[in-house]
Amino acid sequence: MVVLSESSSVVTMKDCRIAENSAHASSLYGVWADFDSAGLYMEGCEIVSNINMKDYATFKSLRLTGDKAEIENCLFANGCESYYYEAVIILDDEVSSVDFSNCTFFGSGGETIALYTWGNAGNLNIRNSIIRGYGVLMQNNNLDVSVDYSNVQGGWEGAGVGNIDVDPLFAEDGLGEGGEVLYGVVPDFHLMSSAGRYDALAGMWVRDDVDSPCIDAGDPLAWIGDEPLGCGGRINMGAYGGTAEASLTDKCSEAIIGDVNRDCVVDIVDFAAMAGNWLVSTVESL
Ligand SMILES: [Ca+2]
Numbered sequence: 001m002v003v004l005s006e007s008s009s010v011v012t013m014k015d016c017r018i019a020e021n022s023a024h025a026s027s028l029y030g031v032w033a034d035f036d037s038a039g040l041y042m043e044g045c046e047i048v049s050n051i052n053m054k055d056y057a058t059f060k061s062l063r064l065t066g067d068k069a070e071i072e073n074c075l076f077a078n079g080c081e082s083y084y085y086e087a088v089i090i091l092d093d094e095v096s097s098v099d100f101s102n103c104t105f106f107g108s109g110g111e112t113i114a115l116y117t118w119g120n121a122g123n124l125n126i127r128n129s130i131i132r133g134y135g136v137l138m139q140n141n142n143l144d145v146s147v148d149y150s151n152v153q154g155g156w157e158g159a160g161v162g163n164i165d166v167d168p169l170f171a172e173d174g175l176g177e178g179g180e181v182l183y184g185v186v187p188d189f190h191l192m193s194s195a196g197r198y199d200a201l202a203g204m205w206v207r208d209d210v211d212s213p214c215i216d217a218g219d220p221l222a223w224i225g226d227e228p229l230g231c232g233g234r235i236n237m238g239a240y241g242g243t244a245e246a247s248l249t250d251k252c253s254e255a256i257i258g259d260v261n262r263d264c265v266v267d268i269v270d271f272a273a274m275a276g277n278w279l280v281s282t283v284e285s286l
């Protein structure tokens, strides 16, 4: 477990992986961030396949206690079979502002809750994310919550637009047909795609027979980031949306100069994107 406590500056965690740990304790955490005055920035982190072996115990990927956090392109998924209660993410009281963007929350087994909040008063914004498992539970909640362009188990009836509730068609969720954890099976939360999907285990691109509904389902105004050629010109939901490992929309024979949004067509959308940034420069002065 990583514990971050009483930091006077913003802590950055980038491309960290906390995985395949098991322990026997009442309560376990991947990261517990308890800040008095600063905040947490996480990008590209994975807290996956950890398990608490004790009955009626929990493993929480992330616990935020206090102040603000900004979390992008992170994956939170932990195994839990017979335990009656678990939360992938927990937000405690005193949280003031938490933004999740392009994250995947997956609670497996038992009555696993993907996102749990308790007694908060602040802002929680979730965008372009996938929340599967036992859905979202909020108790004594005073948070101002918005969820946009996300796939939420059980649906989302609060503030926000563009949300869906469908099977995200992960490459491998690590569960059997009865929802049981398949030990020894390495989960892979890339989205299935007939045009192309990065197989994390094999380290190569493959094609599936089906297409995930989370492909090109993110905020249409969000930039595609590093999504590769054939990305459809629109960001995907989930932890790999906006990255070079984003699942593809189209099979494209070659890149075309001027195809700004990499959807394999040069049209007015590309022209507008370029015109909107006309004469903008990011060159830093020496
Ligand atoms: Ca896309």
Ligand SMILES: [Ca+2]
Pocket: 233, 258, 259, 260, 261, 262, 263, 264, 265, 266, 267, 269, 270
């Ligand atoms: Ca284009």
